[in-house]
Amino acid sequence: MNPWLEQWLPIIVISLYLAVVLYIGIFAFRRKTTGEDFFLANRSIGSAVFFLSLFATNMTAFAILGSSGLAYRRGIGVYGLMASSSGLVIPLTLLIIGTRLWGLGKRFGHMTQVQFFRDRWECCGIGTFIFLLTAAMLIPYLIISIVGGGTILEELTHHRLPFAWGGAIVALVVMGNVFFGGMRGAVWVNVFQTLLFLAFGTIAFVTIAHNMDGGLFGTVQKMAGNQKQVWALTRYRIPGREFASYLLIPLSSIMFPHMSIMCMTARKVTAFKKTVVLYPICIMILWLPCVFLGALAFGQPKVNAAIAAESKTAKAWLDSGGKLPDGKPAPLTILLKQAGTPMATKLLGQVASHSITSEELGKELPIAVGPVKDDALKGKLVAQVQAMANSNTPDSVLLQMLKIYVPALLAGILAAGIISAVMGSDCHQILALSTMFTKDIFDHYGGQKAFGDRANVYVGRAFIVVANTIAYFIALTRPPIFDLAVSWTFSGFAALAPVMVAALFWKRSTKWGALAAAIFVAFTVVGTGYLESHFLPMVPKGPPPLPDFSIWSIAGHHVLVLSAPAGKLFMFGFMPVVPMVIGSALCMIIFSLLTPPPSEATIRKYFDPGSDDVTNGFTRSTPRPTIAV
Amino acid sequence: MKWIVYLLAVVVLVLHQDYWNFDKATLIWGWLPIGLAYHAAYSIVCAILMALLVATTWPKHLEKLENIQRPGQSSGEGH
Numbered sequence: 068m069n070p071w072l073e074q075w076l077p078i079i080v081i082s083l084y085l086a087v088v089l090y091i092g093i094f095a096f097r098r099k100t101t102g103e104d105f106f107l108a109n110r111s112i113g114s115a116v117f118f119l120s121l122f123a124t125n126m127t128a129f130a131i132l133g134s135s136g137l138a139y140r141r142g143i144g145v146y147g148l149m150a151s152s153s154g155l156v157i158p159l160t161l162l163i164i165g166t167r168l169w170g171l172g173k174r175f176g177h178m179t180q181v182q183f184f185r186d187r188w189e190c191c192g193i194g195t196f197i198f199l200l201t202a203a204m205l206i207p208y209l210i211i212s213i214v215g216g217g218t219i220l221e222e223l224t225h226h227r228l229p230f231a232w233g234g235a236i237v238a239l240v241v242m243g244n245v246f247f248g249g250m251r252g253a254v255w256v257n258v259f260q261t262l263l264f265l266a267f268g269t270i271a272f273v274t275i276a277h278n279m280d281g282g283l284f285g286t287v288q289k290m291a292g293n294q295k296q297v298w299a300l301t302r303y304r305i306p307g308r309e310f311a312s313y314l315l316i317p318l319s320s321i322m323f324p325h326m327s328i329m330c331m332t333a334r335k336v337t338a339f340k341k342t343v344v345l346y347p348i349c350i351m352i353l354w355l356p357c358v359f360l361g362a363l364a365f366g367q368p369k370v371n372a373a374i375a376a377e378s379k380t381a382k383a384w385l386d387s388g389g390k391l392p393d394g395k396p397a398p399l400t401i402l403l404k405q406a407g408t409p410m411a412t413k414l415l416g417q418v419a420s421h422s423i424t425s426e427e428l429g430k431e432l433p434i435a436v437g438p439v440k441d442d443a444l445k446g447k448l449v450a451q452v453q454a455m456a457n458s459n460t461p462d463s464v465l466l467q468m469l470k471i472y473v474p475a476l477l478a479g480i481l482a483a484g485i486i487s488a489v490m491g492s493d494c495h496q497i498l499a500l501s502t503m504f505t506k507d508i509f510d511h512y513g514g515q516k517a518f519g520d521r522a523n524v525y526v527g528r529a530f531i532v533v534a535n536t537i538a539y540f541i542a543l544t545r546p547p548i549f550d551l552a553v554s555w556t557f558s559g560f561a562a563l564a565p566v567m568v569a570a571l572f573w574k575r576s577t578k579w580g581a582l583a584a585a586i587f588v589a590f591t592v593v594g595t596g597y598l599e600s601h602f603l604p605m606v607p608k609g610p611p612p613l614p615d616f617s618i619w620s621i622a623g624h625h626v627l628v629l630s631a632p633a634g635k636l637f638m639f640g641f642m643p644v645v646p647m648v649i650g651s652a653l654c655m656i657i658f659s660l661l662t663p664p665p666s667e668a669t670i671r672k673y674f675d676p677g678s679d680d681v682t683n684g685f686t687r688s689t690p691r692p693t694i695a696v
Numbered sequence: 697m698k699w700i701v702y703l704l705a706v707v708v709l710v711l712h713q714d715y716w717n718f719d720k721a722t723l724i725w726g727w728l729p730i731g732l733a734y735h736a737a738y739s740i741v742c743a744i745l746m747a748l749l750v751a752t753t754w755p756k757h758l759e760k761l762e763n764i765q766r767p768g769q770s771s772g773e774g775h
Binding site: 170291300335336345346 | 705708709712713714715717718719720721723726727728729731732734735736738739740742743745746747749750753754755758759761762764
């Protein structure tokens with residue numbers, strides 16, 4: 068293919084995709100919209116669109132890029148760790164909690180979790196506290212999405228489009244879509260995204276599997292026969308207690324505000340039936356190729372070299388001209404000198420004269436190492452490259468495979484699909500924050516009464532512009548802290564699930580129980596963050612296996628440790644989510660039993676079976692036709 | 697029937713912890729690692745379990761709410 072076309076084709080495809088997303092938002096624009104229409108698409112989403120959109124809301128960049136990156140480091144066990152656990156827990160929560168949330172929205176007009184909590188437990192300030200907690204846990208996501216989108220655009224354009232511009236484009240397109248289209252725009256984008264990704268993702272998987280060195284069959288066979296690579300085909304790098312802990316993480320899904328708000332958009336509760344049954348299958352279709360390719364990437368020299376070249380170690384090696392800080396040659400320099408292939412000699416010359424970029428290094432390393440005949444030396448070189456790759460956070464492994472093994476046009480479409488995954492969730496998150504602010508703060512504290520329903524929409528739109536602009540400027544600094552924050556928030560939202568379960572199913576639960584659980588969650592999320600960031604510099608670094616860093620032990624038994632080299636906190640070998648969910652549930656139970664329950668009228672309103680009948684000003688209308696997409 | 701499905705759900709939950717595949721690299725059909733094959737099959741079992749749960753524990757009482765419209769709610773078109 069023409070080199071110019073090869074370079075620019077992915078960018079043209081992505082630009083077209085972004086234009087379509089923006090157009091969808093403008094197409095979904097309604098001039099005379101109400102609050103319910105803007106924030107919830109008038110609770111009129113049909114079952115097929117509801118299913119595709121709900122699935123896409125969970126199909127984040129984390130699911131696509133993060134899963135393959137994690138599989139690259141920890142093997143195929145990542146599928147069981149994250150995907151099959153989600154395939155069980157998420158549909159269960161949709162069936163048990165999602166359907167009830169839908170019912171509450173229909174009966175009482177609730178749009179957010181906090182509106183429900185305030186009414187259910189007759190409280191005001193406690194609702195505001197829960198609003199602040201959930202908003203604080205959602206905001207890092209918004210920033211991460213912009214950072215992710217900007218990075219992908221920068222990567223795919225070979226750094227021709229700077230990160231700041233890429234991030235700005237993503238932020239503006241998301242803002243435009245949600246500003247004009249509201250929930251309707253976000254839902255349509257998600258449907259578009261899911262169909263695009265499922266269709267072209269399958270084609271890309273087949274193409275990568277076919278084009279990778281040795282093909283899929285050859286790569287798997289080669290790795291299975293190699294003692295240093297066979298772990299990637301097992302669960303060996305995932306300890307049992309960590310694997311068990313992950314079963315609780317998907318509880319977070321329904322507690323993410325954008326997910327619970329999404330549950331209230333369905334026109335009929337029967338829309339959940341299809342979603343609940345098909346969800347595990349869709350999770351499998353999406354995650355299985357991502358995880359499998361990520362694990363197999365470890366057996367691909369070209370991918371290893373590309374990821375290694377992006378690592379800090381490689382960049383330091385290039386910056387120092389191949390030397391250590393004390394002026395002596397670095398281990399890789401020594402090994403390449405010993406290799407003595409023409410390409411290795413040329414490469415060392417380029418490194419010494421600082422005339423090679425990290426991207427070029429990624430391409431040239433396999434060519435330099437490939438022809439080495441001495442097996443022992445070649446093994447050392449491969450191990451050195453893999454150690455450098457392991458020191459990196461290889462979330463780009465899938466993008467690297469796309470660049471190396473897939474034709475430019477398909478790579479562009481798939482990259483557009485990956486960006487769409489970032490943006491689809493981003494649309495829902497920003498809209499959820501806007502809905503929460505408008506309903507839980509502006510509306511609750513008298514805004515709607517004073518200014519009318521249309522003011523809700525204006526405030527919602529203004530919030531979208533302001534929040535997105537602030538998020539963009541924070542994202543420009545690429546703050547690494549938010550990467551960590553996102554991992555804590557999964558546990559945080561999972562630990563809020565007992566609050567929702569108590570509100571829906573336990574008459575005796577009280578606002579004080581909810582407050583105690585919310586304070587406990589806030590405390591443990593901040594505590595986990597503090598421990599991980601404070602002790603991270605003391606965690607051993609290097610190629611695995613490494614000893615964990617013990618923070619606290621009693622009589623020789625480790626209570627709190629940080630895993631090496633990732634620096635993740637574990638308590639008795641379990642992830643923080645386990646004590647967090649148990650602690651939150653205990654707080655809810657104990658403080659509810661110690662405090663007086665809500666009034667009889669409120670309990671009757673939510674638990675009297677007769678109250679499911681149409682009451683309190685509800686009117687029956689003839690069923691509206693659903694236009695299936 | 698409902699209780700059998702609940703019991704089945706507990707069994708499926710326990711079966712997620714396939715510790716016996718922890719360090720096995722056996723290949724199914726010569727290319728699919730057993731750990732991945734097991735959890736792919738597990739996902740299909742989850743879908744069957746969900747179908748059974750929907751059939752037996754569906755909150756039918758909520759369907760009564762499908763045709764109601766609150767005052768102030770506009771009758772927008774479906775999607």
